[in-house]
Amino acid sequence: MAIPTVQGLLAGPAAMATTLFLYSSVYGLSRRICERIAARLTAQGETTHVAALTDTTVDSSAFDAIVIGASIKHGKHHPSVLPFLREHQALLESRPSALFSVNLVARKPAKNTPQTNPYMKALLAQSPWQPKLLGVFAGELDYSRYGPVDKHMMRFVMWINRGPTDPRTKITFTNWDEVDRFAGQVLELVRGPAVRPSAAEAPAARPAAALVAG
Numbered sequence: 651m652a653i654p655t656v657q658g659l660l661a662g663p664a665a666m667a668t669t670l671f672l673y674s675s676v677y678g679l680s681r682r683i684c685e686r687i688a689a690r691l692t693a694q695g696e697t698t699h700v701a702a703l704t705d706t707t708v709d710s711s712a713f714d715a716i717v718i719g720a721s722i723k724h725g726k727h728h729p730s731v732l733p734f735l736r737e738h739q740a741l742l743e744s745r746p747s748a749l750f751s752v753n754l755v756a757r758k759p760a761k762n763t764p765q766t767n768p769y770m771k772a773l774l775a776q777s778p779w780q781p782k783l784l785g786v787f788a789g790e791l792d793y794s795r796y797g798p799v800d801k802h803m804m805r806f807v808m809w810i811n812r813g814p815t816d817p818r819t820k821i822t823f824t825n826w827d828e829v830d831r832f833a834g835q836v837l838e839l840v841r842g843p844a845v846r847p848s849a850a851e852a853p854a855a856r857p858a859a860a861l862v863a864g
């Protein structure tokens with residue numbers, strides 16, 4: 651069953667849909683991005699619930715809309731992500747739903763859109779569900795949180811890619827303005843065409859996210 655958030659309950663009669671955010675997150679950034687988008691929706695009167703993708707107590711079918719956010723580790727999304735998309739294809743297609751990926755490659759301008767990010771492209775190539783709304787966000791680098799092997803590997807990868815290798819590095823590359831723009835798109839998706847803003851009100855550039863036609 652859906653568990654409405656306190657904010658959602660407080661939103662009262664303005665609440666229009668209950669949106670579920672499912673995150674697959676190793677170090678917490680994808681969860682924080684989900685929480686940020688959920689907060690934006692809640693502020694607009696929507697009801698939201700944020701949970702781990704692997705939380706088996708959550709009944710996804712009890713929600714009106716679903717947003718999935720997943721990070722990359724060692725070149726892949728978590729092994730639970732693709733099976734979830736496959737298993738829930740019909741459910742995801744039956745209601746407004748969106749997908750975003752979080753990774754460090756996306757800190758590069760040439761690889762920060764759903765069309766150019768290699769991890770998003772690889773996931774979509776395997777997923778039977780083709781979301782109408784996609785997002786790609788740059789992740790964070792915090793060597794202090796990694797074990798010795800991961801730290802060594804990440805420093806090597808960064809050295810190859812001319813990124814920061816100082817073991818004291820702690821950088822969040824996420825463009826939170828892009829996250830907020832994506833939140834606006836999620837709100838449009840959840841509410842449907844009837845409440846789309848006019849062209850004059852719509853945000854201009856959206857390089858990190860894309861509404862897919864169809």
Ligand SMILES: Cc1cc2nc3c(=O)[nH]c(=O)nc-3n(C[C@H](O)[C@H](O)[C@H](O)COP(=O)(O)O)c2cc1C
Nearest residue numbers: 675676677678679680721724725753754755789790
């Ligand atoms: C051990 C490790 C491996 C990673 N591998 C990749 C990778 O192959 N490609 C990439 O773009 N980012 C990689 N990252 C960066 C993560 O995607 C980034 O730190 C992201 O913010 C993690 O999000 P999360 O906190 O939601 O798990 C890796 C990070 C760690 C710690």
